[in-house]
Every structure is written in C-alpha cells, then in structure tokens.
Amino acid sequence: MLYRVLILRLLSLMPPELAQSLAERCLRIKPPWRFIAQYIKTDISQLNTDLCGIPLSSPIGLAAGFDKDFRMLNTLSLFDFGYLTCGTVIVNPQPGNPKPRLIRDVSDRAIINSMGFPSKGLQFVENAIKQDRTDVLLPIIASISGIDLESIKTSYLRLSPLVSAIEVNISSPNTAGLKVFHDPARLSEMIKMIREIDSRPLFIKLPPHNEEITEINSALSLASACIDSGANGITVSNSHPIEDDRLSVGHGGLSGAGLINRTLKMVSRFRSYLGPDIAINACGGIFSGDDVFNALLAGANTTQMYTAFIYRGPTVVKSMKNELLNRMKTEGITRLSEINHGYVNY
Numbered sequence: 389m390l391y392r393v394l395i396l397r398l399l400s401l402m403p404p405e406l407a408q409s410l411a412e413r414c415l416r417i418k419p420p421w422r423f424i425a426q427y428i429k430t431d432i433s434q435l436n437t438d439l440c441g442i443p444l445s446s447p448i449g450l451a452a453g454f455d456k457d458f459r460m461l462n463t464l465s466l467f468d469f470g471y472l473t474c475g476t477v478i479v480n481p482q483p484g485n486p487k488p489r490l491i492r493d494v495s496d497r498a499i500i501n502s503m504g505f506p507s508k509g510l511q512f513v514e515n516a517i518k519q520d521r522t523d524v525l526l527p528i529i530a531s532i533s534g535i536d537l538e539s540i541k542t543s544y545l546r547l548s549p550l551v552s553a554i555e556v557n558i559s560s561p562n563t564a565g566l567k568v569f570h571d572p573a574r575l576s577e578m579i580k581m582i583r584e585i586d587s588r589p590l591f592i593k594l595p596p597h598n599e600e601i602t603e604i605n606s607a608l609s610l611a612s613a614c615i616d617s618g619a620n621g622i623t624v625s626n627s628h629p630i631e632d633d634r635l636s637v638g639h640g641g642l643s644g645a646g647l648i649n650r651t652l653k654m655v656s657r658f659r660s661y662l663g664p665d666i667a668i669n670a671c672g673g674i675f676s677g678d679d680v681f682n683a684l685l686a687g688a689n690t691t692q693m694y695t696a697f698i699y700r701g702p703t704v705v706k707s708m709k710n711e712l713l714n715r716m717k718t719e720g721i722t723r724l725s726e727i728n729h730g731y732v733n734y
C-alpha cells in the first residue's frame with residue numbers, strides 16, 4: 389500500500405530510466421532491506437515445489453532483465469522469490485540502444501522497452517556472483533545470450549558452475565541478430581553444443597507467437613527442437629514486439645498485465661504438444677496469485693514476473709503467495725502438486 393501510494397507515485401514523476409537506476413541504487417544498500425525482509429518472508433510449505441530437481445520455496449520467480457549485471461543478488465534474495473533469473477549477460481560490455489528506451493504506461497500496468505541488452509559483460513558478472521553467492525540462499529538462473537555459438541558457449545562455460553541453471557534468451561525483440569536461433573536447426577545445434585559440456589538444467593526463453601497457424605507451427609517446431617536436442621524446459625515467453633515512436637529506435641517489447649491471456653494460451657498449447665515431462669516457466673503478465681494458479685493449470689511448472697515487481701513493489705511475492713493460497717483454498721487444493729498441470733485449455 390505504502391509502496392503504491394507514495395514510492396511508485398514519486399518514481400512515476402521521474403523519467404523511467406532515472407527512476408529505475410535510483411531504485412537499483414537503493415536495492416544495492418543491504419542493511420535496511422535485511423530489516424524489512426523479516427516482514428516480507430513467509431515460509432509456506434504448501435507452496436514448495438521444484439524445477440528440474442531444484443527445490444523452490446514457491447513457483448514465483450523473478451524474470452530476466454531486472455538485475456542484468458547481478459548487482460542486486462543479496463537484496464533481491466530477501467524478497468521471497470522462489471528463484472531469481474538474472475541477466476541477460478553478454479560476453480563483452482555494451483551500452484545498449486540510445487535513450488529513450490524505457491516507457492511506463494501506468495494505466496495499463498505496462499512497460500515498453502528497447503533496452504537492447506545494456507551489459508557490463510561476462511567478467512563483471514562472474515566477479516559479482518563470486519562475491520555475493522555465499523549470502524544468497526535461493527536458486528539463481530543466469531540468463532545468457534549471443535548471436536553466435538561461440539559467445540553462448542563462452543558464457544555458458546563460465547557461468548553455469550556458479551548458478552543453479554541457465555536460461556538462454558533467444559527472444560529479445562530488441563536484438564535482431566537473435567533471430568538466427570529462431571531456425572530450429574540452428575537452435576538444435578546450439579543446444580547440442582551446450583549438452584556436450586554438461587547436463588545442468590537448461591531452459592530456452594522462446595519468443596511469443598500469435599494465433600495464426602503459420603506462427604503456431606513455427607513455435608511448436610522451435611519447442612520440439614529445444615526438447616529433442618536436450619534442453620530441460622522452455623520459458624514462455626518474452627515481451628511482445630511493438631512499434632512505438634516514443635522509443636529512439638521506434639520499436640521495442642511490451643511487458644505487463646495485458647500479456648496474461650496470451651501467455652496462458654501459449655503455455656497450454658506447448659504443454660499439450662510437448663507432454664508432461666518438460667519444464668515450462670510461464671512469463672508475461674503474471675501479476676497476481678490467480679495468474680500464477682491459472683498458469684499452473686495451463687501447464688506451467690513455475691512463473692516469472694518482471695513488470696508486477698515494478699508496479700506492486702517489494703512485497704509482491706508475499707501478496708501473491710497469499711492470493712495463491714486463497715485460490716487454492718477456494719479450489720479445494722492443499723498442495724501445488726495436486727494441480728493437474730495442462731488439463732485446462734485457454
């Protein structure tokens with residue numbers, strides 16, 4: 389409440405990137421958050437679950453992009469997420485696209501971005517994880533990306549021993565070069581290359597698709613390529629491509645509450661097509677405990693949020709866990725494992 393009435397209002401008065409960098413600075417100061425965390429953390433055993441053998445306190449994770457350079461691991465780990473996805477990490481430092489590249493549409497609870505992977509680079513991130521990892525008690529997924537096999541291999545080799553799992557992002561709408569991996573043969577080649585290194589949990593973050601039959605078929609063949617080549621699961625999906633003159637580059641990705649229905653449709657389609665054995669992380673428009681419950685019903689194993697964290701603030705996971713518990717009570721379900729993943733078609 390305090391967050392929405394006071395802090396979000398204050399941040400909304402600033403240009404979005406200034407607000408974001410101010411928030412990041414605050415999140416890098418650990419002591420006050422340690423104190424606040426006592427009132428945020430809730431251990432609810434009914435919500436415990438796992439993702440490819442990684443134990444999670446709940447299926448509510450943070451999506452990639454909020455902590456691109458792993459600089460807020462310690463503080464973010466206090467906010468009760470089931471896991472954190474950090475990155476996307478790029479091998480060499482790069483500034484990203486020119487500003488303006490971040491827009492908030494508060495009435496739609498949306499964010500539009502054309503960040504273009506600003507990154508401090510692999511070496512910086514490696515050092516940051518080594519420095520902070522000992523304090524962090526929850527699973528970390530590192531999001532990596534690149535436009536060629538060599539750079540993905542380099543990031544994988546150096547980061548996978550330091551984290552619980554890797555998510556390869558082939559779906560940023562702001563990096564045209566990633567489209568090479570929208571070809572199932574190239575994607576298979578990349579996954580097989582990784583599988584020759586080791587068998588740690590590996591997820592591929594897929595692009596969104598619409599309801600046209602050609603798009604559906606391409607999406608399904610991409611998902612098949614992931615699983616046939618040895619990935620453990622998919623993240624469905626990323627922000628949705630959009631044209632917007634307010635961005636310096638004229639186009640970007642739409643994130644936020646409006647994406648939920650398409651996310652549920654995509655998740656349930658992938659679950660029916662791929663069967664029960666692969667992991668699906670639902671991402672896009674997850675804003676409430678109801679959204680989490682519906683995503684699990686559609687066939688997801690976990691959910692990831694970005695925009696809800698901005699609009700609902702540091703207590704978002706606590707609130708979502710309570711909402712999820714209430715929904716489970718209404719449905720007569722006591723444990724998450726009782727949800728029949730994938731039996732509802734959206």
Ligand SMILES: Cc1cc2nc3c(=O)[nH]c(=O)nc-3n(C[C@H](O)[C@H](O)[C@H](O)COP(=O)(O)O)c2cc1C
Pocket residue numbers: 451452453454456475476490499500501503505531557560593625626627642643644645647671672673674692693694695696
């Ligand atoms: C400002 C911003 C930066 C993002 N950066 C990344 C990124 O680096 N890597 C990535 O995989 N997704 C990135 N995303 C996409 C989110 O991880 C997520 O897929 C998307 O926002 C949809 O989820 P949401 O509706 O919960 O925000 C970014 C999103 C935003 C708003």
